[in-house]
Amino acid sequence: MTEQIKAEIHYDSLYRFAVSLTRQSIDAEDLVHQTYLKWLKNRDAIRDTDRTKSWLFTTLHREFLHSLKTKTKHTLMETEQLEMLAPGKSPDTGNKLDAEYVMALMQRVPEPFRASLSLFYIQDFSYREIAEVLDVAPGTVMSRIFRGKQILKELMTTIKHGQPAESGGGAS
Amino acid sequence: MSNKDKILAYKEILSAYRNGDEERYPDAFEDAFAALESLPELAQWFEQDQQFDDEFRTALNDFEVPEQKAIQTEPAKRIHFPLLKLAAAAVFVLVLGGIFLNFNETRQNQRAAALVDELRRDLTAFAASSFDLDAMNNDLTVLQELITSRGGSKGPILKDVFEKGLPMGCKIVELDSHTVSLYCFANDQQQIVHAFVLPINDLNGARAAKHMRAIVEYTDRDTGGWISGDSAYMLVSSMPGVDIKPFLLPAQEIYSVALKRNSVPATVAMTLVEFQ
Numbered sequence: 001m002t003e004q005i006k007a008e009i010h011y012d013s014l015y016r017f018a019v020s021l022t023r024q025s026i027d028a029e030d031l032v033h034q035t036y037l038k039w040l041k042n043r044d045a046i047r048d049t050d051r052t053k054s055w056l057f058t059t060l061h062r063e064f065l066h067s068l069k070t071k072t073k074h075t076l077m078e079t080e081q082l083e084m085l086a087p088g089k090s091p092d093t094g095n096k097l098d099a100e101y102v103m104a105l106m107q108r109v110p111e112p113f114r115a116s117l118s119l120f121y122i123q124d125f126s127y128r129e130i131a132e133v134l135d136v137a138p139g140t141v142m143s144r145i146f147r148g149k150q151i152l153k154e155l156m157t158t159i160k161h162g163q164p165a166e167s168g169g170g171a172s
Numbered sequence: 173m174s175n176k177d178k179i180l181a182y183k184e185i186l187s188a189y190r191n192g193d194e195e196r197y198p199d200a201f202e203d204a205f206a207a208l209e210s211l212p213e214l215a216q217w218f219e220q221d222q223q224f225d226d227e228f229r230t231a232l233n234d235f236e237v238p239e240q241k242a243i244q245t246e247p248a249k250r251i252h253f254p255l256l257k258l259a260a261a262a263v264f265v266l267v268l269g270g271i272f273l274n275f276n277e278t279r280q281n282q283r284a285a286a287l288v289d290e291l292r293r294d295l296t297a298f299a300a301s302s303f304d305l306d307a308m309n310n311d312l313t314v315l316q317e318l319i320t321s322r323g324g325s326k327g328p329i330l331k332d333v334f335e336k337g338l339p340m341g342c343k344i345v346e347l348d349s350h351t352v353s354l355y356c357f358a359n360d361q362q363q364i365v366h367a368f369v370l371p372i373n374d375l376n377g378a379r380a381a382k383h384m385r386a387i388v389e390y391t392d393r394d395t396g397g398w399i400s401g402d403s404a405y406m407l408v409s410s411m412p413g414v415d416i417k418p419f420l421l422p423a424q425e426i427y428s429v430a431l432k433r434n435s436v437p438a439t440v441a442m443t444l445v446e447f448q
Contacts, residue, residue: 008426009422009426011237012237013233015237015238016232016233016235016237019235025238029238097227097228097230097231098231099231099232099234099235099236100235101231102228102231102232102235103232103235106232120188120190121225121228121229121232121233122229122232122233124190126190126193126196126197127188127190127193127200128196128197138200141188142184142185142187142188143184145187145188146183146184146187146188149187149221149224152228153224
């Protein structure tokens with residue numbers, strides 16, 4: 001595969017990861033765009049092209065952390081996503097989960113659990129690869145995935161039973 | 173450590189497990205997997221957790237993604253006054269020619285659609301017939317050299333599209349006035365997918381792209397294609413029931429974006445952008 005193709009095939013996953021982090025589609029698109037620009041500028045320096053995927057995700061996460069520093073407060077969720085989490089609004093799709101709904105749930109998981117959990121579900125990263133992308137210990141990733149899942153399940157139960165899920169960026 | 177604490181510790185480890193992890197990191201999950209044998213409560217939890225993972229992962233990866241934007245870094249160039257004059261003159265000429273061009277474009281599109289439809293029928297009829305390959309080899313480069321030496325289209329991107337396919341053989345096929353290259357690839361189930369390549373000029377140029385995208389069935393075989401560079405690619409199932417989607421859809425996604433969006437795709441833009 002060419003380098004461009006190697007980078008571009010991760011676009012969808014990068015975007016989903018970015019949406020889960022930023023909670024805003026516009027911010028997510030900017031973040032992905034910014035990541036690809038960095039990749040274009042640095043691709044000659046990435047000697048091992050098999051590492052393109054982890055390079056892209058690592059860079060996107062760093063860009064996200066950098067963007068947080070420049071903002072005074074967390075971005076609010078988009079209206080549609082808030083509506084998805086309104087009491088009793090868990091989608092009636094039988095046993096299947098709905099994509100918008102699970103993304104809205106994911107966005108409610110507080111950091112630092114959210115990034116680990118997103119990578120765990122969105123990309124086929126192992127816990128060690130996630131540790132590399134987020135620059136934390138593998139054991140920390142395990143803990144964060146475990147705790148993140150617990151929060152997800154609690155959120156689902158809360159919404160199902162008609163209690164409102166808090167909006168904004170506060171921790172659950 | 174109490175039994176409860178042990179279970180909690182194992183849960184934390186197993187929670188991060190993904191299919192295949194036990195092979196990649198045998199030490200990490202060994203104890204936890206052994207505990208599953210002796211702790212039914214843990215085994216039951218693990219089964220439910222895996223099911224939750226599967227459902228959540230599937231749903232999350234269905235989350236809609238907008239089309240890629242072309243990545244551009246260079247600022248728009250300023251248009252100087254003389255250039256504006258020229259542009260105005262060009263617009264005038266274009267307006268005059270617009271009506272004619274629009275009419276002509278519609279006709280050309282209809283012709284492209286008819287040619288693609290005809291091509292699909294011809295290729296599936298050929299795939300259903302009995303034929304011998306010109307050469308059999310598992311090395312795509314060898315096959316491509318043979319095809320080009322005989323005047324056929326090389327299909328330069330086949331190597332990328334069929335990265336997970338095994339090249340089996342090739343043939344030059346003469347269809348009416350077209351010289352079509354045929355490459356045969358085996359998928360992971362040892363089923364053959366035919367990749368036909370021909371010059372896009374044979375299909376009325378790039379207009380054919382939008383008519384090639386849909387998967388259309390003829391004589392129980394799926395057909396679908398895309399355009400890249402100067403070549404048109406059409407995949408055809410060798411037998412009824414052979415799925416072409418695993419090769420077709422990623423190829424369309426990557427190579428047909430410009431025509432789908434009527435804009436420059438990121439791939440092309442990335443290639444074009446120059447950095448200081």
